[in-house]
Amino acid sequence: KQEVTQIPAALSVPEGENLVLNCSFTDSAIYNLQWFRQDPGKGLTSLLLIQSSQREQTSGRLNASLDKSSGRSTLYIAASQPGDSATYLCAVSYSGYALNFGKGTSLLVTP
Amino acid sequence: SQTIHQWPATLVQPVGSPLSLECTVEGTSNPNLYWYRQAAGRGLQLLFYSVGIGQISSEVPQNLSASRPQDRQFILSSKKLLLSDSGFYLCAWKGGYNEQFFGPGTRLTVL
Numbered sequence: 001k002q003e004v005t006q007i008p009a010a011l012s013v014p015e016g017e018n019l020v021l022n023c024s025f026t027d028s029a030i031y032n033l034q035w036f037r038q039d040p041g042k043g044l045t046s047l048l049l050i051q052s053s054q055r056e057q058t059s060g061r062l063n064a065s066l067d068k069s070s071g072r073s074t075l076y077i078a079a080s081q082p083g084d085s086a087t088y089l090c091a092v093s094y095s096g097y098a099l100n101f102g103k104g105t106s107l108l109v110t111p
Numbered sequence: 112s113q114t115i116h117q118w119p120a121t122l123v124q125p126v127g128s129p130l131s132l133e134c135t136v137e138g139t140s141n142p143n144l145y146w147y148r149q150a151a152g153r154g155l156q157l158l159f160y161s162v163g164i165g166q167i168s169s170e171v172p173q174n175l176s177a178s179r180p181q182d183r184q185f186i187l188s189s190k191k192l193l194l195s196d197s198g199f200y201l202c203a204w205k206g207g208y209n210e211q212f213f214g215p216g217t218r219l220t221v222l
Contacts, residue, residue, distance in 0.1 A: 004154075031209065032208070032209055032210075034210065034211065036213075041216075041218070042215060042216065043117075043201055043213040043214050043215045043216045044201065044203075044213040045213075046210060046211070046212055046213075049208060049209075049210045051208065089154075089155070091155075091211075093209060096209050097143060097160060097205065097209070098145075098157050098160065098170065099155070099157065099211060101154040101155040101156075102154060103153070103154045104154070
């Protein structure tokens with residue numbers, strides 16, 4: 001079974017800290033990996049997409065890395081802000097059409 | 112630019128009643144479309160996907176069905192709702208590089 005696990009389930013940090021969210025997957029034969037942000041009661045916002053041939057992607061204060069051999073991806077958030085508070089979801093595609101989601105990490109950045 | 116709409120935003124229905132949720136996409140043609148469900152305490156689960164008009168693939172046997180009557184319209188239906196159908200229903204489309212983009216979602220509560 002192709003499982004995606006996100007650790008920790010919840011995280012609280014003071015404003016300004018750099019932080020890392022983790023995602024692991026059991027099958028390394030991935031097509032791509034996508035990180036999303038979900039605000040309470042809202043849809044998903046795509047943050048970063050990493051193709052299987054890539055090692056990392058960056059967008060502003062966000063950096064996502066991919067290590068297929070170890071079955072891991074990390075999302076690094078620099079200089080966190082209260083507006084970064086949300087649930088962050090990792091999703092792995094093995095086929096190019098369906099996404100397998102982790103249960104997410106709920107992030108709270110306190111002022 | 113592409114935009115994805117879902118309605119209604121929220122819905123409260125009694126057990127045994129029918130269901131119809133609608134998703135439309137603007138700004139693209141012949142998109143791959145998806146229905147996901149997010150239940151409390153669980154990750155997102157792919158329900159259906161469609162690669163074109165009248166073409167539906169089901170990922171999970173259940174009380175729900177999907178239809179694609181037009182190129183940019185995707186409908187999720189049920190003839191008789193169950194309590195277990197409660198959840199947050201998300202529609203998505205697949206863009207370039209197989210990146211998926213999600214709509215705002217429909218919160219369904221079955222009582």
